[in-house]
Amino acid sequence: MSSKIYELLSIGNALVDILSYESEDNVASLAKIGIEKGNMTLIGPDEATTVLRQTGQSTMISGGSAANTLSTFMSFGGSGAFIGKVSDDRLGDVFRHDLKAQGVMYTTSSAPMSAQTGRSHVMITSDGERTMATQLGANEHFAPEDIDEALVAASKTIFLEGYLFDSPSAKEAFMTAAQMAQTHDTKVALTLSSVSCVNAHRDDFVKLTKSHVDILFGNEKELKALTMKDDFNEAVEAAKTLCDTLVVTRGSKGALIVQEGVHTDIIAAKVEKIEDTTGAGDSFAGGVLFGFAKGFSALESGRLGAEAAAAAATISHIGARSVNRDFSKLVP
């Protein structure tokens, strides 16, 4: 067995998030181009133009579900690596920089310059919900040859995001990674990512989970979609037969971890005011994976996840400009 250098290798879309606060009406009006509140929708250049025209002032920050989870994992003091595709443009520079600034090993080659680094418009409404419109860009060039077998072998656990199923070549890369993990005694963790992702690829998700996944992450809705059960308890019973460890986030109800049949309830950490749930689920997974990496109990690991999720939900997204601030009330 090869020696393990990294506790976690995240594999996922490399995206820069463009965050803005939007009214309910504005988000609702984007239904005409297929964007649904609370979901992640893939968009092309035409839709991107519409989104840019209709959204307010923005703040940008490196994102991507698996990369966010890894970022939280690193914040706890873990050791990690990332595989994902950017372009050699300004946003790609910054994405690489942000991972390296946390000590992440990240060496995936860049996509050709004709492809720009992927971006995700994250529209935040006053209820703290996020509606995402993602232009994959460079990520569409992500392919099996990007999976570095030595890196998979050197990692204790790989973490895969379901969103990769959205691009055919990325899906292939995903399957390659899962197979390599099995060869090298590397654990596989998977997050279901979104209900639409699960609905589009249910059979593949079930097959993959049964054959390769050790730790499955998802929220209640995603779990119900995967198992096609309307009742939460029935969905849990069905899902727990698919893998060793099941981690289900339940919003304000906290989370449930099922490890080899043992159920552990995790209470949500207190949040004074939820400003934005962007990344809360990703952060939760990062805390839990850190706990698992250190051999902590399900309860201890879940608590780390809950604290990280609460921190992610309360921080605000504002920059040098007063985003969405109305100064007109100051006028005498």
Add this chain to the structure above:
Amino acid sequence: MSSKIYELLSIGNALVDILSYESEDNVASLAKIGIEKGNMTLIGPDEATTVLRQTGQSTMISGGSAANTLSTFMSFGGSGAFIGKVSDDRLGDVFRHDLKAQGVMYTTSSAPMSAQTGRSHVMITSDGERTMATQLGANEHFAPEDIDEALVAASKTIFLEGYLFDSPSAKEAFMTAAQMAQTHDTKVALTLSSVSCVNAHRDDFVKLTKSHVDILFGNEKELKALTMKDDFNEAVEAAKTLCDTLVVTRGSKGALIVQEGVHTDIIAAKVEKIEDTTGAGDSFAGGVLFGFAKGFSALESGRLGAEAAAAAATISHIGARSVNRDFSKLVP
């Protein structure tokens, strides 16, 4: 006389700020590549690589001094336009989008794709000071033909940033705009931008201010550098002979507005904890210019500036990831 459609036309560098929190030591270590704490330093690709290697996780937001001032002006309910140069890349998209989201008229053509949109690394230390390293990029293609004479004619006031003097063709564009303004009965406001900028171009600044500038903005240090006087009062006496209106920011001491010889002291608005002075001076100018545009008194205009500066100094720069947050204390 042509009719005036815009209250303010800002002309300046089009930049996206990349903000990160840095330790004093880390910022000090960048002295080896000529970066000085509290100043703005221009950097090339080699220095940019060093800065990217040494700085922490970042948040990005549209910036640029004159553009920030205009953004504040728009937040008060003003009408405005912008002239400045981006490239047709992702950051350029976002820069255009952010101005348009505030209702700004912005139609300057893009630089060739070989030039990337300009970026400014803004390193924030715990004392709230900002140290900037700027790669001009697309802004180096900014030239006199980008100054739309009809737009200058349609504006009541143009606001120019001294930073434009850093690129020869942009400096020419700057002078073209100032001359057009005189032809079309458009007022000219100028901000001195930085001590190094003033030191490098003192004679040109003095000549320009005497001949074309109606409203001059600067902080104490910049004013002393311009007039080569060590004493603040002497510097004010010397500077007020150069233009109708002089606006000097004085940090916690507030600001001074001298209008046709009449001195008005502006008290700084209360700030509980200064998190970052990025953009505070730009915001101050935006508030003051809005007051002037509406015909308010120097005191009223100054107060709007002070409120805007305080708001800019207290907002925080944090995104979906926990920038610079240390979760290790949560580990049991």
